Amino acid sequence: xLFHNDGTGHFTEVSQKAxxxxxxxxxxxxxxxxxxxxxxxxxxxxxxxSTANFLYVNQKDGTFKEQAFPLGVAVSEDGAxxxxxxxxxxxxxxxxxxxxxxxxxxxxxxxxxxxxxxxFTDVSFKSRTAPSSLPYVGWGDAFLDxxxxxxxxxxxxxxxxxxxxxxxxxxxSAGYRQRxxxxxxxxxxxxxxxxxxxxxxxxxxxxxxxxxxxDIDDDGGVDVVNQRSRRLAAAPPKRTGGARRLADGESEGxxxxxxxxxxxxxxxxxxxxxxxxxxxxxxxxxxxxxxxQHFGLGTGKTVDSVEVLWPDGMTSVQNNVTPNQVLVxxxxxxxxxxGLVRGALSQFAPRQQRELLLLQEVAELLAS
Ligand SMILES: [Ca+2]
Ligand SMILES: [Ca+2]
Ligand SMILES: [Ca+2]
Numbered sequence: 505x506l507f508h509n510d511g512t513g514h515f516t517e518v519s520q521k522a523x524x525x526x527x528x529x530x531x532x533x534x535x536x537x538x539x540x541x542x543x544x545x546x547x548x549x550x551x552x553x554s555t556a557n558f559l560y561v562n563q564k565d566g567t568f569k570e571q572a573f574p575l576g577v578a579v580s581e582d583g584a585x586x587x588x589x590x591x592x593x594x595x596x597x598x599x600x601x602x603x604x605x606x607x608x609x610x611x612x613x614x615x616x617x618x619x620x621x622x623x624f625t626d627v628s629f630k631s632r633t634a635p636s637s638l639p640y641v642g643w644g645d646a647f648l649d650x651x652x653x654x655x656x657x658x659x660x661x662x663x664x665x666x667x668x669x670x671x672x673x674x675x676x677s678a679g680y681r682q683r684x685x686x687x688x689x690x691x692x693x694x695x696x697x698x699x700x701x702x703x704x705x706x707x708x709x710x711x712x713x714x715x716x717x718x719d720i721d722d723d724g725g726v727d728v729v730n731q732r733s734r735r736l737a738a739a740p741p742k743r744t745g746g747a748r749r750l751a752d753g754e755s756e757g758x759x760x761x762x763x764x765x766x767x768x769x770x771x772x773x774x775x776x777x778x779x780x781x782x783x784x785x786x787x788x789x790x791x792x793x794x795x796x797q798h799f800g801l802g803t804g805k806t807v808d809s810v811e812v813l814w815p816d817g818m819t820s821v822q823n824n825v826t827p828n829q830v831l832v833x834x835x836x837x838x839x840x841x842x843g844l845v846r847g848a849l850s851q852f853a854p855r856q857q858r859e860l861l862l863l864q865e866v867a868e869l870l871a872s
Contacts, residue, residue, distance in 0.1 A: 594647030607642025644715025652800030718794020
């Protein structure tokens, strides 16, 4: 169902008219709104359970065209329809484009679609995320830079749908309760599954479904909320120093090979850190991430430039921004002088305020 906001406190259901009504009745479980082709109009990805996924490309006239097959994001690399649940978007390689990570059923791998520019390529095996996902039924997933090195990592929560699996074995699948997966981004297109480094909070077996990420305590480290089947959501205890030690390259569990890769991949942290994120409504699986965007800065001491692309196509830029802060950026007014009147309004008595607002309305009418 697509409900169009009329802008008057009312919505109209437009699925058929817009071309997203899914007449074949596929099993949509996860969605992601994002402007995949940067034409200024949001497109819609739908993860369908046991059926091919959809990518509805915005035609800029109120309608969409479903193009998941030609764009390479409908099925697995070998053409299998997968049991898709969660969807996450991330510019994990600093290309400025959003790649898609989709969680799937057990004995299928989680699909990782790299955004190549004009289409997507399945990099699930190339990125080394596929093999570790095979025993698990994946649900919520997210890109998150948990070690603040500037390279988005991936977290996936798992759990089967059949409680009977506590007693019987089903193929290569893990049991009803399943561990989580945490993939550390190596910066070379590859990922290492590192959940065991962060203790039982990630490796204990649970029946997980929803997942949301955000900096709950505003300490600069991104936190994770996991919702379990038939349970209230629970946030894991505050992160220990483990993640920070990893970022500093001092973790005991860090192999020489990992350290070598990190040095090779981050010869110049300033040059490496050009990041992009999208504010999304409705994320992961039945969940909502913090709408504030979190950027790890590695060893960077300052942010050269923060650019915001607003929904109406306007762009605003802030230069030389200090790290380690929650930065609030408001969209600049398109009507410069009138915006100034609004900002200064509180200095006036209520009656004068009303008169000024009236003047402003007249000025806006004249300007338009
Ligand atoms: Ca678009
Ligand atoms: Ca990272
Ligand atoms: Ca935090």
